[in-house]
Amino acid sequence: MSARFQAIATIAVGALLAALGVWWAATIACCSGLPRATAWGFAALGLAIAGLGAWSLRARPGSGGFVRRHSLWATIVILAVATALLAHSVIGLSEERTFAMTRQEGAQAVLRFDDHPDYFLRVDDPALAAYVRGLGDGRVEATFELAYSFGSLRAMRLVRLGDRASPAGFAATTGARAGAAGPAPWK
Numbered sequence: 001m002s003a004r005f006q007a008i009a010t011i012a013v014g015a016l017l018a019a020l021g022v023w024w025a026a027t028i029a030c031c032s033g034l035p036r037a038t039a040w041g042f043a044a045l046g047l048a049i050a051g052l053g054a055w056s057l058r059a060r061p062g063s064g065g066f067v068r069r070h071s072l073w074a075t076i077v078i079l080a081v082a083t084a085l086l087a088h089s090v091i092g093l094s095e096e097r098t099f100a101m102t103r104q105e106g107a108q109a110v111l112r113f114d115d116h117p118d119y120f121l122r123v124d125d126p127a128l129a130a131y132v133r134g135l136g137d138g139r140v141e142a143t144f145e146l147a148y149s150f151g152s153l154r155a156m157r158l159v160r161l162g163d164r165a166s167p168a169g170f171a172a173t174t175g176a177r178a179g180a181a182g183p184a185p186w187k
Contacts, residue, residue, distance in 0.1 A: 006072035007057035013075055014050025018043045038086070045082055049075050093148040096159070099185055103138035111142065118180035121158070124171035131164055145169070146186055156186060 021043025028036055056071035067074045101111040101121065109129035111121045121142060123129045132140070143160035146153055157169030164170075176184065 001072065003056065003059065003069045003071075006070060007053045007059075010053030010056060010071040010075050011050050012053075013072075014046045014048070014053055017046030017049060019046070021046055045078075049078060052078075094145055095148075096143055096145050097186065098141050098143045098160075101140055101142050103132060103135055103140075108133050111140065113185045116180075116182065116185040118177045118182070119185055120175055120177070122173045122175065123158075123161070124173055128161060128164060128170050128172075131162065135162070144186060153186065 021039055021041070025036055025039035025043060028039055052067075052071055052074065056068050059068050100114040102114055104110045104112050104120065109123040109132045111123070111132065113119045113121070123132050140162040141160075142158060143165075145155075145157045145159050147155040147157075156174065158172040159166060159169050161170065174184075174186075
C-alpha cells in the first residue's frame with residue numbers, strides 16, 4: 001500500500017472513531033462520569049488518529065520515519081493497545097472477598113457482617129437458608145464475587161457460605177438498617 005493511501009485511510013478511520021465517540025457521548029443517557037469520559041476519550045483518540053493521518057499525508061515522498069510512511073499500521077497498533085487498555089479497565093474486573101458473619105438472633109436466615117453490624121445478608125436460597133438455621137454457634141464466613149464496570153461495583157454474588165459453594169452463586173439479598181453508619185462492607 002502506498003503511503004498516500006495509508007494516510008487517507010488513517011484519516012478516514014480516525015474521523016469515523018471521532019464521530020462514533022461524539023455520538024456515544026451525546027446519546028449515553030444511562031450514565032455519567034467515567035462512561036461519558038470514556039466516550040469523549042474515544043472521540044479524542046479518533047481525532048488523534050485522524051491527525052496522524054493528516055501528518056502522514058503532508059510528508060514528501062520518500063521522507064519521514066516508519067510511522068509517517070506506514071500510518072495505517074501505526075493506527076492498527078494504537079487501536080490494539082487502546083482496546084487492551086479499555087478491556088482491562090472495563091471488562092472482567094472481579095474479585096472475591098470473604099467476610100466473617102453471624103446469624104442474627106430471632107431471624108432465621110439473616111446474617112450480620114461482623115465488621116459492619118448495620119449491614120446484613122438475607123439468604124433467599126431455601127437449601128442454604130436451612131444450612132444457616134442449622135449453624136451451631138451462628139458464625140460463618142461468606143465469600144462474595146464482586147464484579148466492577150467502569151470502576152463501580154455492578155454485581156455482587158454470594159459464591160460460598162461456610163462449606164457450601166456454588167459457582168453460579170446463591171440467591172441472597174444484602175441490605176442496611178436505617179441510619180447505617182459508615183460505608184458498606186463491600187466498598
